[in-house]
Amino acid sequence: MTAPMPLDHQAAPPPAEIRPTRAHVLANALADSITSGALPPGTPLEEERLAAAHGVSRTPVREALRLLAATGLVEQRPRRGAVVSRPDPRRLAEMFQAMAELEAACAALCARAMDRRARTRLATRHAAMAPMAAAGDLRAYQAANVTFHEAIYAGAGNGYLAELAQATRLRLAPFRAAQLGGQDRLTASHAEHGAIVAAILAGDGTAAAQAVRLHLSATEGAWGMMAGQPPVLMD
Amino acid sequence: MTAPMPLDHQAAPPPAEIRPTRAHVLANALADSITSGALPPGTPLEEERLAAAHGVSRTPVREALRLLAATGLVEQRPRRGAVVSRPDPRRLAEMFQAMAELEAACAALCARAMDRRARTRLATRHAAMAPMAAAGDLRAYQAANVTFHEAIYAGAGNGYLAELAQATRLRLAPFRAAQLGGQDRLTASHAEHGAIVAAILAGDGTAAAQAVRLHLSATEGAWGMMAGQPPVLMD
DNA sequence: GCATGCAGTCCTGTATACAAATCCTCGCCC
DNA sequence: GGGCGAGGATTTGTATACAGGACTGCATGC
Numbered sequence: 001m002t003a004p005m006p007l008d009h010q011a012a013p014p015p016a017e018i019r020p021t022r023a024h025v026l027a028n029a030l031a032d033s034i035t036s037g038a039l040p041p042g043t044p045l046e047e048e049r050l051a052a053a054h055g056v057s058r059t060p061v062r063e064a065l066r067l068l069a070a071t072g073l074v075e076q077r078p079r080r081g082a083v084v085s086r087p088d089p090r091r092l093a094e095m096f097q098a099m100a101e102l103e104a105a106c107a108a109l110c111a112r113a114m115d116r117r118a119r120t121r122l123a124t125r126h127a128a129m130a131p132m133a134a135a136g137d138l139r140a141y142q143a144a145n146v147t148f149h150e151a152i153y154a155g156a157g158n159g160y161l162a163e164l165a166q167a168t169r170l171r172l173a174p175f176r177a178a179q180l181g182g183q184d185r186l187t188a189s190h191a192e193h194g195a196i197v198a199a200i201l202a203g204d205g206t207a208a209a210q211a212v213r214l215h216l217s218a219t220e221g222a223w224g225m226m227a228g229q230p231p232v233l234m235d
Numbered sequence: 236m237t238a239p240m241p242l243d244h245q246a247a248p249p250p251a252e253i254r255p256t257r258a259h260v261l262a263n264a265l266a267d268s269i270t271s272g273a274l275p276p277g278t279p280l281e282e283e284r285l286a287a288a289h290g291v292s293r294t295p296v297r298e299a300l301r302l303l304a305a306t307g308l309v310e311q312r313p314r315r316g317a318v319v320s321r322p323d324p325r326r327l328a329e330m331f332q333a334m335a336e337l338e339a340a341c342a343a344l345c346a347r348a349m350d351r352r353a354r355t356r357l358a359t360r361h362a363a364m365a366p367m368a369a370a371g372d373l374r375a376y377q378a379a380n381v382t383f384h385e386a387i388y389a390g391a392g393n394g395y396l397a398e399l400a401q402a403t404r405l406r407l408a409p410f411r412a413a414q415l416g417g418q419d420r421l422t423a424s425h426a427e428h429g430a431i432v433a434a435i436l437a438g439d440g441t442a443a444a445q446a447v448r449l450h451l452s453a454t455e456g457a458w459g460m461m462a463g464q465p466p467v468l469m470d
Numbered sequence: 471g472c473a474t475g476c477a478g479t480c481c482t483g484t485a486t487a488c489a490a491a492t493c494c495t496c497g498c499c500c
Numbered sequence: 501g502g503g504c505g506a507g508g509a510t511t512t513g514t515a516t517a518c519a520g521g522a523c524t525g526c527a528t529g530c
Contacts, residue, residue: 019313020313021313021314021512021513021514022513022514023513023514024313046480046481046482047481047482048480048481048482056514056515057514057515057516058482058515058516059513059514059515059516060513060514060515062298062482062483063297063298063301063513066298066301066302066305067301067305069305070301070302070304070305070306071305078254078255078256078259078482078483079256079481079482079483079520079521079522080481080482080521080522080523081481081482081522091394091395094393094394094395094396095395097393097395097396098340098393098395098396098399101337101340101396102399104340105333105336105339105340158329158332158333159326159329160326160329160330160332160333160403161329161332161333161336164333164337164399164403168395168399206441256482256483256484257483257484258483258484281510281511281512282511282512283510283511283512291484291485292484292485292486293485293486293512294483294484294485294486295483295484295485297512297513298483313512313513314490314491314492314511314512314513315491315492315493315511315512316492316511316512
């Protein structure tokens with residue numbers, strides 16, 4: 001847990017000011033390729049090939065693969081090589097549900113732990129997204145959306161929980177549909193955000209958690225990779 | 236983590252029937268030594284020494300250390316070696332809180348997802364622990380306690396969430412006090428379990444989650460490593 | 471025509487060697 | 501006497517070599 005786990009939004013979390021090792025650099029590069037979709041799930045990752053491609057020997061490649069295996073982005077089967085993870089639909093559904101629960105917990109904590117400044121910032125950020133949704137500016141909305149959710153992770157005041165949520169989000173990244181789904185989905189998303197923000201500002205943790213579950217189950221549907229049961233909301 | 240984050244109750248989760256690699260064997264051995272307290276937090280883990288001690292070369296040792304770093308049991312700082320993780324009190328408190336939230340989510344899911352047989356088994360297991368608590372049989376109670384909590388993880392029907400909870404529990408293992416705290420704590424623990432079971436059997440997810448939070452915050456206190464704020468229960 | 475067994479090739483797991491960086495010790499200077 | 505710096509020893513990072521298992525292809529038998 002790895003994996004846990006060195007669970008950061010980077011694949012490798014060594015302190016910033018320290019010069020990272022080649023394995024870390026490689027792991028980050030591969031993680032970007034995987035989350036961006038350049039290396040689709042199921043792609044075999046041969047050590048020799050990667051080594052040649054990046055101008056290093058097999059050793060750091062192996063360590064990078066272990067690092068990525070720890071984050072769950074790749075799977076390593078003994079003596080059978082590594083491939084970009086391709087979780088089956090059932091597991092994917094589990095990950096989406098777990099993601100919702102993690103973020104719901106963060107939101108509930110936000111409702112009680114956020115100080116005045118943080119609440120104001122969150123509300124400001126949310127308000128700033130309204131024109132993007134109205135204008136259908138998908139790119140801007142997506143960027144702001146990531147920031148919004150990260151603000152909820154951070155606002156919970158629990159770094160470990162935030163790392164778990166962030167790591168899960170990272171693992172799910174390859175399975176996000178490229179688009180959120182158009183203008184109506186955008187405005188709906190913003191409205192759902194509004195419910196979350198309102199509950200947090202009101203200090204209602206239970207409502208905040210439930211609003212997050214609603215939002216993420218809707219998003220999950222928009223992501224389109226669902227193949228299992230319909231999402232179940234908790235009461 | 237991973238694979239997942241290699242997040243299993245073993246440090247390395249390769250399929251059982253497959254002969255594991257030496258790095259996995261080593262990682263499991265080291266994980267046991269760490270969780271059992273034989274290797275206390277802060278202990279430096281020199282590659283050459285470990286290699287000699289286990290009769291292998293440095294290569295599998297390095298991979299084992301990466302595996303353990305993924306689970307969070309050890310920390311690896313580039314060019315400065317690995318040590319058994321020693322989270323500061325604040326982070327420890329975060330991990331305990333996250334653990335409670337994860338298990339609360341599992342319990343809530345149990346309340347709605349468990350089938351009849353699973354509910355019966357859970358109740359039976361809980362009942363079986365009563366005489367252990369009454370007799371003050373610490374060893375038996377602890378073993379049954381682990382099984383009880385694992386049943387809640389499994390009963391949620393979400394393998395990914397269960398892995399996160401299990402991994403967090405593993406990471407916290409080195410910081411558990413050796414004892415639960417005596418007879419009164421034992422009976423109190425069993426009573427708290429009773430509230431959890433009752434809520435699950437009643438299908439009340441919210442109550443189950445809250446009962447878990449209560450139980451774990453009490454346990455946390457009994458574990459004694461707390462140094463931060465008192466635990467905050469969510470409503 | 472299809473399944474099965476076998477050999478060759480490729481790839482991974484492990485060991486070892488070398489280079490570079492860090493840590494520790496000792497001596498020097500203030 | 502204490503702080504600082506240089507040098508060596510130790511340890512990690514990386515490269516390379518070798519051994520063993522896994523996959524590919526073909527040949528053989530049914």
